[in-house]
Amino acid sequence: MNILVLLKQTFDTEENIVIENGQISEENVEFIMNPYDEYAVEEAVKIKEEIGAEITAITLGPSRTASALRTALAMGADQAVLIEWDEQEADEWTASNLIAAVVKNRDFDLILGGNMAIDSGSGQVAIRVAEKLGIPHVSTITKLTLNDGTATVERDVEGDVEIVEIQLPFLATTQQGLNEPRYPSLPGIMKAKKKPLKTFSVEELSLENEDVTTATVIIDQYLPAKKQAGQILEGELQDQVSELVQILQNAAKVV
Amino acid sequence: MGSTTDKLIKGGAFVIDDLDLNRMFVPEDITDEQKMMAKTTEDYIRKEVLPHKEELEKQDLELTKKLLKKAGDLGLLGADVPEAYGGIGLDKISSSLITEKFAPAGSFSLSYGAHVGIGSLPIVLFGTEEQKKKYLPGLATGTKFAAYALTEPGSGSDARGAKATAKLNDEGTHYILNGEKQWITNSGFADVFVVYAKIDGEQFSAFIVEKEFVGVSTGAEEKKMGIKASSTRTLILEDVKVPKENLLGEAGRGHIIAFNILNIGRYKLAVGVVGACKRGLELAAKYANERKQFKQPIAKFSLIQNKLANMAVRTYATETSVYRTVGLFADRLDTFTEEDERDGKKVADAIAEYAIECSLNKVFASEALDFVADEAVQIHGGYGYMSEYEVETIYRDSRINRIFEGTNEINRLIVPGTLLKKAMKGELPLLQKAQTLQEELMMLMPEQPGVAPLDKEKYLLKNAKKIFLMVAGLGAQKFGKDLENEQELLSNVADIVGDIYTMESVIARAEKSLEKAGEAKSEHKLLMTEVFTQEAFQNIEKLAKESLAAIEEGDSLRMMLSALKKMTRFEPANLIEKKRRIAASVLAEERYTV
Numbered sequence: 001m002n003i004l005v006l007l008k009q010t011f012d013t014e015e016n017i018v019i020e021n022g023q024i025s026e027e028n029v030e031f032i033m034n035p036y037d038e039y040a041v042e043e044a045v046k047i048k049e050e051i052g053a054e055i056t057a058i059t060l061g062p063s064r065t066a067s068a069l070r071t072a073l074a075m076g077a078d079q080a081v082l083i084e085w086d087e088q089e090a091d092e093w094t095a096s097n098l099i100a101a102v103v104k105n106r107d108f109d110l111i112l113g114g115n116m117a118i119d120s121g122s123g124q125v126a127i128r129v130a131e132k133l134g135i136p137h138v139s140t141i142t143k144l145t146l147n148d149g150t151a152t153v154e155r156d157v158e159g160d161v162e163i164v165e166i167q168l169p170f171l172a173t174t175q176q177g178l179n180e181p182r183y184p185s186l187p188g189i190m191k192a193k194k195k196p197l198k199t200f201s202v203e204e205l206s207l208e209n210e211d212v213t214t215a216t217v218i219i220d221q222y223l224p225a226k227k228q229a230g231q232i233l234e235g236e237l238q239d240q241v242s243e244l245v246q247i248l249q250n251a252a253k254v255v
Numbered sequence: 256m257g258s259t260t261d262k263l264i265k266g267g268a269f270v271i272d273d274l275d276l277n278r279m280f281v282p283e284d285i286t287d288e289q290k291m292m293a294k295t296t297e298d299y300i301r302k303e304v305l306p307h308k309e310e311l312e313k314q315d316l317e318l319t320k321k322l323l324k325k326a327g328d329l330g331l332l333g334a335d336v337p338e339a340y341g342g343i344g345l346d347k348i349s350s351s352l353i354t355e356k357f358a359p360a361g362s363f364s365l366s367y368g369a370h371v372g373i374g375s376l377p378i379v380l381f382g383t384e385e386q387k388k389k390y391l392p393g394l395a396t397g398t399k400f401a402a403y404a405l406t407e408p409g410s411g412s413d414a415r416g417a418k419a420t421a422k423l424n425d426e427g428t429h430y431i432l433n434g435e436k437q438w439i440t441n442s443g444f445a446d447v448f449v450v451y452a453k454i455d456g457e458q459f460s461a462f463i464v465e466k467e468f469v470g471v472s473t474g475a476e477e478k479k480m481g482i483k484a485s486s487t488r489t490l491i492l493e494d495v496k497v498p499k500e501n502l503l504g505e506a507g508r509g510h511i512i513a514f515n516i517l518n519i520g521r522y523k524l525a526v527g528v529v530g531a532c533k534r535g536l537e538l539a540a541k542y543a544n545e546r547k548q549f550k551q552p553i554a555k556f557s558l559i560q561n562k563l564a565n566m567a568v569r570t571y572a573t574e575t576s577v578y579r580t581v582g583l584f585a586d587r588l589d590t591f592t593e594e595d596e597r598d599g600k601k602v603a604d605a606i607a608e609y610a611i612e613c614s615l616n617k618v619f620a621s622e623a624l625d626f627v628a629d630e631a632v633q634i635h636g637g638y639g640y641m642s643e644y645e646v647e648t649i650y651r652d653s654r655i656n657r658i659f660e661g662t663n664e665i666n667r668l669i670v671p672g673t674l675l676k677k678a679m680k681g682e683l684p685l686l687q688k689a690q691t692l693q694e695e696l697m698m699l700m701p702e703q704p705g706v707a708p709l710d711k712e713k714y715l716l717k718n719a720k721k722i723f724l725m726v727a728g729l730g731a732q733k734f735g736k737d738l739e740n741e742q743e744l745l746s747n748v749a750d751i752v753g754d755i756y757t758m759e760s761v762i763a764r765a766e767k768s769l770e771k772a773g774e775a776k777s778e779h780k781l782l783m784t785e786v787f788t789q790e791a792f793q794n795i796e797k798l799a800k801e802s803l804a805a806i807e808e809g810d811s812l813r814m815m816l817s818a819l820k821k822m823t824r825f826e827p828a829n830l831i832e833k834k835r836r837i838a839a840s841v842l843a844e845e846r847y848t849v
Contacts, residue, residue: 183299185329
């Protein structure tokens with residue numbers, strides 16, 4: 001069984017976001033594997049432990065991204081692929097084109113990826129990859145049972161559970177609750193060093209120019225406005241009401 | 256191999272030599288793989304241990320064992336055990352990072368530290384092949400736990416004054432051990448104890464004693480000021496039959512093991528302290544931003560900022576000098592073949608070379624943490640005195656660090672003592688250098704340091720080394736062999752040497768950063784280096800003055816003081832302003848930052 005895991009490297013969840021010259025500063029920032037992608041890696045490793053599998057972790061980004069792949073290898077993936085991408089973050093269009101180009105020449109029975117990236121909030125890349133490969137996909141899964149050539153999948157639908165039967169090969173995006181991702185053990189980290197990590201340049205993937213040109217443009221980035229302290233009105237009820245109306249009309253300008 | 260060894264930095268050589276920047280390890284050199292190991296430890300502590308902190312503080316030893324086993328499953332207990340014996344045999348930087356990351360777990364980290372450090376290492380380093388095969392796989396994976404039993408009610412610092420005895424039985428198969436060992440960390444749940452006793456009341460030796468041996472028992476848990484999660488009991492040995500194969504190392508050579516394990520215990524203590532300092536700083540910074548008085552966060556008050564900056568500077572200084580020291584072992588161990596690595600005695604020697612550095616780190620780190628913990632409580636005000644706040648625990652837990660692994664007083668005395676021994680053996684040309692300096696002192700002219708970043712700091716460091724040679728040289732000249740009775744003087748010399756080591760470490764780290772990352776990205780390191788260096792230098796000046804007055808008198812005293820004055824003349828920087836800037840970064844990040 002061949003399992004491909006798509007993952008992204010993101011800011012550590014505890015990082016403060018600093019914007020400098022309109023760009024998010026990466027200075028002194030710790031990077032981690034996107035937490036939703038950890039569920040995907042864990043699920044793949046569990047399948048490997050139960051029935052045996054060859055796991056390939058795939059990502060794109062600058063060279064620092066390799067450390068997210070090493071984490072996947074340390075958790076139990078067998079090999080990794082890094083698509084070199086040094087420019088501004090690839091949008092869903094570009095990222096899915098690049099990944100699909102790597103995936104289409106490989107044997108796979110199952111593709112797993114996190115259901116969204118915690119940094120950009122994007123949840124499209126994996127699903128676009130499935131579309132490009134022409135395979136079925138099922139999103140936000142919380143349980144995966146493999147049968148002979150098919151799978152039974154439970155997915156989270158706004159708090160309810162939907163059960164889906166699906167034919168292999170397919171792609172699934174993983175949701176919290178699917179499993180409890182392991183930490184890479186120290187022996188795992190040591191072994192990861194010796195596992196193959198292949199790097200592709202964008203040119204090697206021989207894609208059309210438009211496929212690797214981002215289709216979206218970031219016009220501006222800014223931090224959310226600081227929350228103002230609340231205001232408690234005091235005095236007679238009558239006065240409070242008229243003060244409130246006054247504030248809503250003139251200060252907040254909502255009525 | 257001989258030529259490689261020659262190039263290695265000698266222990267204690269820093270007091271006279273100039274440092275080759277490329278030879279110093281700095282935390283910025285930590286590799287991705289090492290970071291990953293640190294992160295696994297951090298995640299384990301955050302997710303598995305911290306949710307149980309309250310139960311651990313109530314000394315739930317079953318829970319302690321369970322959590323340690325989990326650490327074992329992740330490989331966290333096998334870092335210092337070679338692969339051949341069931342461990343992972345990591346480099347010393349990785350193993351130190353793991354120790355540092357355990358610190359936020361409070362005194363649970365002591366249970367861990369006593370097990371992997373002083374408990375397991377005597378067997379790793381001095382065990383026979385059979386002993387290693389028998390005990391290490393269990394210890395490295397957490398199916399068995401270890402403790403170290405050296406101290407007795409009547410022998411603490413004077414470890415060789417132990418009263419516990421061992422006597423070979425008539426059949427010659429077993430040693431019969433009798434005695435009481437006190438304050439034994441992990442004693443409540445350990446399966447294996449490394450116990451020191453004197454064969455026939457004379458030959459100080461180490462033994463591996465299993466909990467299951469008949470006659471082994473432990474006393475009641477001690478009631479302690481802090482480190483309450485850890486188990487501390489008396490180990491009682493009553494006619495315990497210990498197979499003679501369980502003699503660790505050679506009969507009568509127990510002091511060699513004790514000395515080496517203490518060295519390791521000292522640097523590991525310092526590494527753990529780095530983690531605790533960072534935690535204290537983080538808690539204090541967060542609280543200062545949160546707590547409002549006079550309608551604003553107390554972080555806005557510059558006196559609070561000043562405290563945070565002082566805490567940050569000491570944390571930075573501790574981290575830098577501790578990892579420099581670990582880097583020294585790592586360098587030496589890098590030259591080892593696989594076979595060497597399995598030869599524990601060689602490993603122990605590589606670390607023992609840096610006994611001076613280990614003692615300096617132990618003293619500096621434990622005092623830095625006491626300072627940081629104290630100020631963290633102060634920033635919390637009345638809340639800091641309340642047990643619900645973590646800083647209260649950190650404050651109580653900190654105090655023991657100045658006492659165990661050799662009191663700071665003993666460690667201070669070790670520094671000049673060892674330096675002198677090295678000088679006598681011809682390993683360090685201290686006496687020659689002191690001689691040359693005396694001639695130089697006569698025609699000393701005050702100098703004007705350059706204005707480039709770190710010029711002044713390097714100038715102060717150069718002079719600090721001269722001041723050390725002056726004070727130590729004059730002291731040795733005046734008191735000769737009796738110098739060992741002048742403990743105050745020796746302690747002053749140790750402090751001067753310690754300040755030199757730390758100054759040099761922070762200057763080199765900042766300089767490396769300047770070279771690699773440029774001035775803008777090194778700003779915070781430069782600020783902390785400037786602050787530390789100036790304050791340490793002023794401390795050296797004070798210590799030197801007090802020492803000179805105790806050594807010389809009359810005209811020669813006046814002459815020496817005038818030389819000291821020339822060497823200590825410099826224009827002080829505005830530290831108040833620099834500390835405000837340091838605090839600004841700490842408050843923005845709400846954690847230790849470089």
